[in-house]
Amino acid sequence: MDFASSERAGAQPREITSAKIVIAGGFGVGKTTLVGAVSEIEPLTTEALMTSAGQGVDDASKVPGKETTTVAMDFGRITMADDLILYLFGTPGQTRFWFMWDELIRGAVGAAVLVDTRRIADAFAPLDYFENRHLPYIVALNCFDGAPRYEPDEVREALAIPPHVPLVMCDARHRESVKAVLVQVVEHAMATLVAEQSGGYPAVVG
Amino acid sequence: MGQPQDPRGNLVRPYAVTRGRTEPRRDIPIEAILVASQAAVQEARFAGHDKYRIAVLCEAKPQSLAELSAFTRQPLGVARVLVADMVADGLLSLHSAAPKKGFTERMDLLERVLSGLRKL
Ligand SMILES: Nc1nc2c(ncn2[C@@H]2O[C@H](COP(=O)(O)OP(=O)(O)OP(=O)(O)O)[C@@H](O)[C@H]2O)c(=O)[nH]1
Numbered sequence: 569m570d571f572a573s574s575e576r577a578g579a580q581p582r583e584i585t586s587a588k589i590v591i592a593g594g595f596g597v598g599k600t601t602l603v604g605a606v607s608e609i610e611p612l613t614t615e616a617l618m619t620s621a622g623q624g625v626d627d628a629s630k631v632p633g634k635e636t637t638t639v640a641m642d643f644g645r646i647t648m649a650d651d652l653i654l655y656l657f658g659t660p661g662q663t664r665f666w667f668m669w670d671e672l673i674r675g676a677v678g679a680a681v682l683v684d685t686r687r688i689a690d691a692f693a694p695l696d697y698f699e700n701r702h703l704p705y706i707v708a709l710n711c712f713d714g715a716p717r718y719e720p721d722e723v724r725e726a727l728a729i730p731p732h733v734p735l736v737m738c739d740a741r742h743r744e745s746v747k748a749v750l751v752q753v754v755e756h757a758m759a760t761l762v763a764e765q766s767g768g769y770p771a772v773v774g
Numbered sequence: 775m776g777q778p779q780d781p782r783g784n785l786v787r788p789y790a791v792t793r794g795r796t797e798p799r800r801d802i803p804i805e806a807i808l809v810a811s812q813a814a815v816q817e818a819r820f821a822g823h824d825k826y827r828i829a830v831l832c833e834a835k836p837q838s839l840a841e842l843s844a845f846t847r848q849p850l851g852v853a854r855v856l857v858a859d860m861v862a863d864g865l866l867s868l869h870s871a872a873p874k875k876g877f878t879e880r881m882d883l884l885e886r887v888l889s890g891l892r893k894l
């Protein structure tokens with residue numbers, strides 16, 4: 569039985585690995601734009617069913633009468649090799665859908681929290697979320713046209729971003745800029761892993 | 775159930791394609807990769823339209839659960855039930871479903887992703 573099944577599905581001798589990076593941030597900060605700037609496909613959308621309270625719905629019959637809604641997440645893909653695919657997932661803009669954020673960050677390499685410099689205070693909720701999770705993240709300031717230009721240190725102070733969290737400027741529309749953000753996420757994930765290995769950072773329990 | 779007058783109608787209907795089943799046979803991460811062989815595509819002809827469509831997509835190139843949900847326009851939970859069935863029935867092979875554990879394995883993956891990004 570098992571043999572027959574693997575025969576039929578088989579054909580692909582090599583294990584394909586996928587990795588994901590989460591692009592987080594509040595409503596309209598440029599998540600989809602960032603994903604689209606590097607993705608090999610137009611960003612796609614997947615929807616999950618949720619109660620309006622932000623819980624996932626597995627069984628409709630368990631939540632009779634509760635308001636339900638769909639929450640959309642968009643994502644892009646970068647095929648790096650025959651056996652390696654990177655996915656970039658944008659979080660739902662509405663930060664109340666924490667349930668979905670939890671699913672998105674599970675197994676992720678790391679995250680970038682996008683901040684719109686015109687609405688800095690919108691970043692508090694996403695930043696608080698990551699502060700309490702065990703996932704390496706960086707902060708990327710998306711510089712919109714005509715937005716006030718802050719020094720990175722001013723933003724770090726205003727948002728109380730801890731010193732060990734990298735902070736970068738970016739333009740979500742530009743491929744090279746987005747590449748640099750993603751490189752930072754991965755480098756930070758590596759540094760965090762090394763530090764953990766040598767007992768450096770205390771592990772935050774998520 | 776699922777009648778137009780049912781206040782839960784909108785919610786129940788997406789699960790019609792799974793015959794009302796909402797629990798997948800196994801949990802599959804959103805970024806897990808699914809692959810189908812040509813033989814599996816032939817066999818999936820008899821598994822219904824949705825599963826056939828999924829098999830065709832996964833034969834053309836490896837696809838994540840998220841992509842299958844997007845391309846078939848099924849909510850994630852529905853796509854997950856269908857895909858889990860297909861894995862159990864040997865129509866799809868599942869890749870990258872377990873998170874990398876251990877320092878070396880995780881570091882290797884990060885290094886590969888980093889060099890992939892630099893080559894973009
Ligand atoms: N000037 C400028 N505009 C940008 C930048 N990034 C995004 N935009 C624009 O800002 C608007 C919102 O960007 P989206 O990428 O849709 O933002 P989002 O975070 O995906 O939004 P939601 O999914 O609705 O939360 C779009 O009109 C973009 O064209 C940027 O770096 N600079």
Ligand SMILES: [Mg+2]
Binds near residue numbers: 599600601642658
């Ligand atoms: Mg968006």
